[in-house]
Amino acid sequence: MGPDDPLELDGRPAPGRAEISEAGVTLDGWEAVVGLEVHCELKTATKLFCGCRNSFGDEPNTNICPVCLGLPGSLPVLNAAAVEMAMRIGTALNCDIRPSSFHRKNYFYPDMPKDYQISQYDEPINVGGWLDLPDGSRVGIVRAHIEEDTGKTTHLGASGRIHGASSSLVDYNRAGVPLVEIVSEPDIRSAEQARAYAAELRGILVATGASDGRMEEGSMRVDANVSVRRVGSDRLGTRCEVKNLNSLRSLGRAIEYEMRRQVDILASGGSVAQETRHFDEVKGMTVAMRSKEEAFDYRYFPEPDLVPLAPDDSWRTRVAASLGEMPAARRARLVELAANASSGPHLEASLSNQVATVVDLGLDDLVVAAISAGIDPSLALARAANEAAANAEAASGLDPSAFATLLGMEAGGKLSATQAKAVLAEMLAHGGDPETIARAKGFEALGDDELARAVREAVSANPAEWERYQAGEEKLAQFFVGQVMKATRGRADGKAVVAELGRLRG
């Protein structure tokens, strides 16, 4: 992400940047119609239909058995933990959880051991929900169904793709890993909104405990169905499905590119061909993979080796009850907590980004503990969203009460801001309680008496400067702070020194 990407600036296009398509046609008056298909790998201990370990990054072809290799005679047995995770996702996305069944999706590919994929087709487990985005928009969810993942193919040779490869290697560790595919309604109208949807969905998947939502590792994979139309039209244009979107940034870039490409075609009187396109990350463009005519006939039919799935009411109730708060609710809770604790009438707008970061990284507990301990919300959010977030993995394991103690020391003037940040970095890197770390670093702040004495000594040692300060030359306060810092070897808190000077001045 960089400043040259207009989407990185708080999700708004950079001001002054012209919305002109490649061919010079203006995008004014056009809008994108986007639906996203998100594949999410479930974090179950074992695979969807066998007892093999579900684990990323192991030695190739070590987590395999007759079932996930699709050996002759093997049969699938559904993993209840995967069903439960799918139900958690469906519940979090406000879906109906319905009796469902599995189908076979037939096509030949070497990374698919049976040459068919077991998937849910016309009776998915989760139907008809929605996802509310932070900007207040709502995106409908068509369905969120269960299916099995394929193996992973590595094509050797120049192209890196199957055509022209000198040979290919297949790792079946991923074959049979449980997936939930979440299909949105085509309610998304821009690249930014698509990114916001994917980010919010990722937060929900993580919050349900069903997935770690890592796009780079492929545990969350996004395909985008993109079409364009004139603003105000309610007709859907011909769509293209864009694949290979490995980051939120790629998602945004691909939709922007695709939108411009399609507007160019339509504005010059052409028509968009329905096809599947591949996003080339390096070139920043989409290229045609296969046309509608070349699309597979998957010959879906009911999977005879599995029985229908009908979670009963008590299971559904149990799942719903065990679901923690979702990101939107957690953000609202933090905002409310912060607003109530703030001296001001409303929370500064800039804090909402910090709230989003805190919730996204799951650092809510730190902020809640600090605010509850009487710390100013802006300090609590700043330290959590900036310094703690810099080492998010360690921060999620941080003891909230230790975090609150540290911020209390900072707020009470026992530590300067610089010192507090250094102590926090140490806590994140090696653990430990803030008082001990501060002492070890020699950060112990001066007591009130000691500080007052140091200020008086500085005043009497510099009578000329004191006179000018008394006459109203405010910048000399910093001179005295420097003197006191020097005398106390940095143990004094600058703000406390200024306060003491003010008191002496009367």
Added chain:
Amino acid sequence: MSAMGQAGQPASASAIAESVRAGSTSARSVVEAHLAAIDREDPSLHAFLTVLADDARAGADHVDELVSRGEDPGPLAGVPVALKDNLCTRGVPTTCGSRILEGWLPPYDATVVRRLRAAGALIVGKTNLDEFAMGSSTENSAFGPTLNPHDRSRVPGGSSGGSAAAVASGMVPLALGSDTGGSIRQPAAFCGVVGMKPTYGTVSRYGLIAFASSLDQIGPFATSVVDAALLFDVISGHDPHDSTSLDRPGSRLAEANCPDSAQSVEGLRVGLVRELMDGTDDPVAQMLAKAADALSAAGASVEEVSIPELRYALCAYYLIAPAEASSNLARYDGVRYGLRVDAEDLTSMNSATRAAGFGPEVKRRIMLGTYALSAGYYEAYYGKAQRVRTVIADAFAAAYQRLDALVGATAPTTAFSMGAKVEDPLSMYLSDVCTVASNLAGHPAISVPFGTDEAGMPVGVQVLAPALGEAVMLRVASALERASASLPGIPAAGRASTGRASTGDPAPGRAPGQVGEPA
């Protein structure tokens, strides 16, 4: 079970197990006698694709050791069993009668194989079959046909022809087959042995190489109804590896439902199904009439019934089974195991491998099934066939409202000549006309030898029962078995050459016409 077979060995499975468990016969001597029979008979029958002599001997020695230690090796102690070669056996070639699985050694045992071993059975070999169980004559095996032990110019039926011939010729007292549309019952009828297709779900399919998953069911071949029930008792029961496996209460069918009482069908209501008699050859029709008389004589109330929906069973079957097969057989693509014919790119390799590895009948069914599932045709073919399936199940259910069991022919003819139908797939498919309905409904059915035609070829009578109705089915089958003893005998077949006489052997010398008359 006093009858003795080869070299003074007990002949029936029940008698072998009883004798081995009691320590009066060694499992090793049993297995040697049967391996000798295989050496003698199989070169002219070709029932076996693999003989596991060393494994069987080692297994026998283990059984004998258990007996000598006073432990019980299980209900099939020392009983030699043959397996249709579509049942996975760890480290042992499992071919499905196809070139496509060339060189593949399963890394695991099918659940039924594990259960057999745990029950003390000795697996002596893998038997021939129509490729991927697709066929009704065992002529579709890539490794050459099996011959009918009663007349080597005729087919043994199929697809489990190897298992049927192995039991009929006395090479093994028990064998397992698989029945997708009649592949146990029809060869049992052609070879003059008992063949049973259990209720769908009662026997785990884990390790059975799939043909049509919603229809496939493993079942026993035996020389008697009680032996078939004994084998069924061992192989049935819930298996966590098969989601469609039923949790059947573990009743011992062999003991409870095959009593020697002549009155065992007293009061049962049995329907003689017109649709399972119409179009059958005269000798088969005559035997069915005698079977009906025999059941009446034994105390059952027998009436003729019509279930017109059964006329649609064959059509529905030949859409559903190929459709599922087209998907089940997709995995034989040359990528991971079995045959690979190299070619310049992946798709060409897939095609070349499948072109070389599959025989014509398998290709025909893959194409039929692929077509039936294709976009635009699904509803007209597969969808409609599934609805017919429901109609047939409902029709059976209606019949079972007032009837306990149904009886009909197993096949419209006795064993036909080798080559007679190879060039005419439709006439071959018609061989399954009496058996497919039970698979579509998931119901149990059994074929019991009942007399012969004028050429001395065995006739099979089929008993059908509702889902999980194995108990009543076996009672009716036992009654027919007893009645068949008074028929002119099942011809000597392998028995003459092995000098074997088993329990349930027909009493010799009765003239036709005496049959079925009340005693």
